[in-house]
Amino acid sequence: MSTLLSDPVDLALPEPSNVLRCFQLDRRTFLKVFGGGLLVCLTDGHALAQEAGGGFGGRQQVPTAVSAWLHIGADCKVSIFTGKVEIGQNIRTSLAQLVAEELMVPFDSVTMVMGDTDLVPYDMGTFGSQSTPQMGPRLRSMAAAARQALIQMAAKQWGVDASSLTTSDGKVTNSIGGQSITYGQLTRGEQIVTAVSSTSPLTPAKDWKVAGTAIPKVNGREFVTGKHKYPSDISLPGMMFGKVLRATGFNATLVSVDTSAAEKMPGVKLVRDGDFIGVVAPDAYMAEQAIAAIQAKWTVPSQPSNKNIFEYLKNTPESVRGGGRPTASVQPAAVAVAQSSDSQAIELAQSYTVQYIAHAPLEPRAAVAQWDSSGKLTVWTGTQRPFGVKDELVAAFHLDPSKVRVLQPDMGSGYGGKHTGETAIEAARLAKAAGQPVRLVWTREEEFTWAYFRPAGLMELNASVQRDGTLVSWEHHNYNSGNAGLETPYIVSRPVTAYHPSRSPLRQASYRALASTANHFARESFMDELAHAIAMDPLAFRRKNITDPRLMAVLNAAADKFGWAASKSTPTRGFGMACGMEKGGHVATCAEVAIDPTAKTVKIVRVVSAWESGAIVNPDGLRNQNMGAIVQGIGGALFEAIQFSDGRILNPHFESYRLPRFSDGPVVEIVLIDRKDITSAGAGETGLVGIAPAIGNAIFAATGSRLRDMPMTPDAPVPGITASSFTT
């Protein structure tokens, strides 16, 4: 159950392969699922040469190297099948827009089938801001090629040259003869499977009519009426309710257990398999009573706590990775340093830290598992990696992959926190023992304790800068939290950056924006410190050292909208800024804070964040993502921290782990830059990275107190963080 996660950085790597695995769509399945029509599979060029035009007349299998498919039925309905999942980032809507654009069909005719491992091609998962830049072009290519295939079908049917045919609104029209036929009519009564390559020409973003517009969330009405079924809402006939006994700490050993009271409860079934102990009951209330009635004794070894955590991380390298700290990598000089006439350089060195924090998705982990009479396991669960969870289930129960199906209903978010299948495995274990479907929903305390965390990190930076703002040297080390966002975007000769993996005392993995938040907090705070050290305006200092035009553009846009030039900090009002770029997203964030010097409190008054990630697919969704990132980022910036000691989480409740609330919310203004000439990048993550340093820099500008530890103003002291003169 406590399988260690792979390193968070690995999870952020681009997909190495988009090849269909463990999946064969045969004729029977095709007919069963679709009842005929046209099925278009997106495959690579090599497979296409072999498979193109191969319908089921001659072949029983579709190509096996498929990354998505598209079905058009006689009713003109278009279904797109993809392994990406909707977790609140609005990808269900924006991908459908891209398909409607290239296929030239009404937006409402497109339905996205997502995250069902029996119906969709293999996909590694939904993370790393990859859905828009990777799946987007694939779906566009497939739709464009499907449109060409439909034109060919119409040309053949009418006996005319395809060059005279045009498409719009789901129809093929003969511009010469005037005939018109809907896609549905073309495919009616057919059972055609065709493969297309991903090389079809695409509609340039400047010509988009459906993509690029603010189409509302496709199934929004389901959510405001409570009709949408989230993973924790799934109900099956005969379904029972499960609970799992939890240890009193991490790495605990079960010493003794008395389950007799629980076993006497009516309808309760006890499930024991090694140290895994769970109960299944006919109702949720009884399941809770039964698990509470189990008396277990555990021994928990002594383990690190927040106190001294950063020393621990620095001095405890991840031995798996080669038995010691890697040597710092030295980058080649990217840009020659301009020699300043003023050779007197100022040197600075500082350390910054971030604590472990929790994703705290409002819907905790949940799964409903069902075994059918053939031994096939079906699990509905909240996950960003349906195929990853399927693999875990295959391994855990020694099943043939064809015997496991994972479905991911649009879920109560994840933020990088739902990559793993522990709840699915637990529910399946309980359901197998019960002989009935079982629903398992983790409690908030379980989610806070037994999920995984955003890594804590120590960042050590040093640099020297000349009085004219020229950076002479730059060094940035990250201990434990990761290398995302580690490279500096500023001009400096031979910057040294290094990520030093540590053996984390807590289970840690991906969190929205990964280590980019920590590394930007450190770098952008440090840039502010350097600017103050040479008495240079922080905006001017950044401008002097930025060459990337896209980063410069968001910085200027944010500064202009914010009114940076006129923002003069006072002891009760501070203004700060930060910027950065990662995964194709470019962000600059300015913050205004109000300070109560007596009460030593900080109130964020106003935030302006400028964003650019290429051509905008849906401006409303993009604005929403960026606004949400700012609000979520306030939590980690100011007050979120997991408190732990000896393998126990000390604040596993919303009462003691404070999340951003309405009252914390500043005015948030998002400035979007639409670069129609640049391929769309993902936007779910990088918008988060600027807010913490912008706030910290604003607090410094007002108070002269530099806060180098996130969270900067926790409600309760975090052991190991030295309270600043401002916050004590």
Place this chain on the structure above:
Amino acid sequence: MSDFVLNINGAKLKFSAPADETLLSVLRNRLDLTGTKYGCGEGECGACTVLMDGQAVHSCQTQVADAVGKKITTIEGLEQNGKLTVVQQAFLDVGAFQCAYCTSGMILRATALLQDLPNPSEAQIKTRMNGNICRCGTYPRIVAAVQQASHIMAKGGAR
């Protein structure tokens, strides 16, 4: 286990449950009214908010026995004959959600708020809604949706 009849969304629903089971558990696990969400079980997040005689309450902090005789409204009970309430429509129009797991509770909390204060200030909205968490951070849009609903109601929009 005791037999109960609760007035939920205008219907009398019969079921058996222990008297100290929470209303949230009954709604979700016995009556399959899953629009009401579990977020923390401790009255700290508001995802489980329902209306009891018009007042917004945490159904996770309400024992089923205490709900007897009360008029209970859940998210499923707002839409009438296919027509959304002004508040539901405002959330939809503003796009005041991302994952939308908090939305049921937000809409019910906002519904109660607007019954008490038909024309709330932004500060009043933030104060009254502060017990409801949106982890996706859509608070500014939720405030805008409540304001929009308030304006439409002031112009005579239904409910």
